[in-house]
Amino acid sequence: MFKLSSLPILRASGKRCLGLALAGGLTAATMAGCAPIVDTRGHMVDSDRMETVKIGQSSREQVLQSLGSPSATALFDNESWYYIGKRTETLAFFAPEVLEQQVVIIRFDNNGVVSGIDRLDKENGNEVQLVQRTTPTAGAEMTFLQQMFGNLGRFNATDNRGALPSGGIGRR
Numbered sequence: 001m002f003k004l005s006s007l008p009i010l011r012a013s014g015k016r017c018l019g020l021a022l023a024g025g026l027t028a029a030t031m032a033g034c035a036p037i038v039d040t041r042g043h044m045v046d047s048d049r050m051e052t053v054k055i056g057q058s059s060r061e062q063v064l065q066s067l068g069s070p071s072a073t074a075l076f077d078n079e080s081w082y083y084i085g086k087r088t089e090t091l092a093f094f095a096p097e098v099l100e101q102q103v104v105i106i107r108f109d110n111n112g113v114v115s116g117i118d119r120l121d122k123e124n125g126n127e128v129q130l131v132q133r134t135t136p137t138a139g140a141e142m143t144f145l146q147q148m149f150g151n152l153g154r155f156n157a158t159d160n161r162g163a164l165p166s167g168g169i170g171r172r
Contacts (some may be wrong), residue, residue, distance in 0.1 A: 022106065034092060038099070042085035043071050045104045049116075058114045065108060070106075081106045098122060 070081035088096040
């Protein structure tokens with residue numbers, strides 16, 4: 001008859017088995033925390049679906065059926081549709097890295113037929129640097145403690161009708 005205690009791993013001391021199990025669990029948890037998170041935002045157009053859109057042949061309805069609703073349309077004439085998408089990868093606490101970025105611009109003529117298709121990718125984009133200036137506001141700069149204790153003693157007593165005793169706004 002086969003006994004479980006005859007296996008070499010189970011013959012080791014209980015503390016050693018527990019230590020090995022904890023070390024294995026900790027290693028697995030650490031490795032799971034290092035897995036990158038891939039995030040897709042917007043509308044990434046597949047090249048297979050893009051092949052169904054033909055210049056001079058496809059109508060707005062056909063583009064809508066093939067590619068879906070656009071991310072944006074032209075502001076003034078509705079003659080251009082924009083499909084905008086971005087795929088990023090984030091590893092642990094680091095800043096996201098852009099894997100793929102695309103903008104597909106489909107232009108229509110006055111009859112609603114595709115007159116042009118442009119594709120822009122990550123290489124066509126420009127990184128915009130944010131300005132770190134702040135706009136000054138009127139008034140005094142107050143510390144946290146001044147804000148917390150600044151209103152102490154500024155409360156007026158009211159009677160039970162909500163009127164101020166000095167004949168203020170709530171007086172009848």
